[in-house]
Amino acid sequence: MLIVGASGGVGTFAVQIARLLGADVTAVCSAGKASLALRLGADRVIDYTKEDFARGDARYDLVFAINGSRTLADYRRVLTPSGRYLMAGGAWPQIRDGIFVAPLLSIGSRQKFGASESRATTRDLVHLGDLLEQGRIEPVLDRRYPLAQAPDAIRYIEGGHAAGKVILEVRDGA
Ligand SMILES: NC(=O)c1ccc[n+]([C@@H]2O[C@H](COP(=O)([O-])OP(=O)(O)OC[C@H]3O[C@@H](n4cnc5c(N)ncnc54)[C@H](OP(=O)(O)O)[C@@H]3O)[C@@H](O)[C@H]2O)c1
Numbered sequence: 352m353l354i355v356g357a358s359g360g361v362g363t364f365a366v367q368i369a370r371l372l373g374a375d376v377t378a379v380c381s382a383g384k385a386s387l388a389l390r391l392g393a394d395r396v397i398d399y400t401k402e403d404f405a406r407g408d409a410r411y412d413l414v415f416a417i418n419g420s421r422t423l424a425d426y427r428r429v430l431t432p433s434g435r436y437l438m439a440g441g442a443w444p445q446i447r448d449g450i451f452v453a454p455l456l457s458i459g460s461r462q463k464f465g466a467s468e469s470r471a472t473t474r475d476l477v478h479l480g481d482l483l484e485q486g487r488i489e490p491v492l493d494r495r496y497p498l499a500q501a502p503d504a505i506r507y508i509e510g511g512h513a514a515g516k517v518i519l520e521v522r523d524g525a
Contacts, residue, residue, distance in 0.1 A: 353377045353404065353411040353429065356418025357393060358384035360508075360516045361439055366391045377411070379404055379419070383515055387491065405429060406525060416441060416449065418511070423448045423456065423464065433461040439469075443491040488508055491515025497522075 352369050356362045357378030369376050375515030378385075378393035385396040397404050405425035412434050414426050420442035430436060438449025446466075453464035482488045495518040496504035508517050 352415065353379065353409075353412040354393075354415045354417065355379040355399075355404070355421065356416070356439075356441065357388045357396075358514055359418055359511075360513060361417045363387070363391055363515045364488065366393050367416065367488040369415075371482070374413070377404075377409065387514055391489075391491070397414075400482045409435070413437070415439065416445060420445050423452055427456065427462065427464075430462050436463070436464045493517050495520055 352374040354362055354365050354369065354376060357366050357376075358380035362378070362380070366378055366388055368374055376393045377395050377397060378388035379397045379399050380388055380419045381400050382398040385398065388396050397407075399419065405421065405428055409427070409429065410431045411429055412431050414430060414434065416426060416436065417439045419439045422444075423436070426436050436446060436453065438453065440446060443510065449464075449466040453466060455466045456462070479488070483490065493513045493515045494504070494507060496507075498519055498521050501519055504517050504519055507513065
């Protein structure tokens, strides 16, 4: 499995859950966050500032595109003949193509392309809660902000380089 955007709020969970499910995980993030991705269970890291995964020889059964702005053609190139591509986010072209173009690419192909939209169900949340309680996955927390500084927190997230989740603290009376 290839996870592009492995070091952010979504990616740090994706790496851990993929590993838990037995996937061999290649994480794409910058060098500064490589040790984080490896600690979370990635088998190897591709530093996107130095290496282009789309030009490599590796092929993946599953590509999870969380961040960045690579084209669908890039992702298609690295999929196995019956591989799957799932877009979660990234720059607007990646989101647009994931929603509107990806389903068309799936027609008549063994490769499948689609977009993910998180819909939390009680069952999923209870399962994730159990995994957290058992220490089988961990939340990676970057910065914490009091609620009054929510605009700063959002600006930081919008910068696109958080390592894991950014926390807004809501206290009684806040
Ligand atoms: N589909 C859904 O239901 C759903 C749910 C939640 C979020 N999303 C979307 O998913 C995307 C990611 O969310 P997030 O919370 O994980 O974001 P995030 O925490 O802001 O992601 C930041 C991480 O992305 C990495 N990154 C930045 N540019 C990259 C690139 N070109 N290639 C690989 N990694 C790169 C950064 O690493 P470096 O600092 O090392 O560059 C950083 O660790 C957003 O677009 C968000 O809107 C979708």
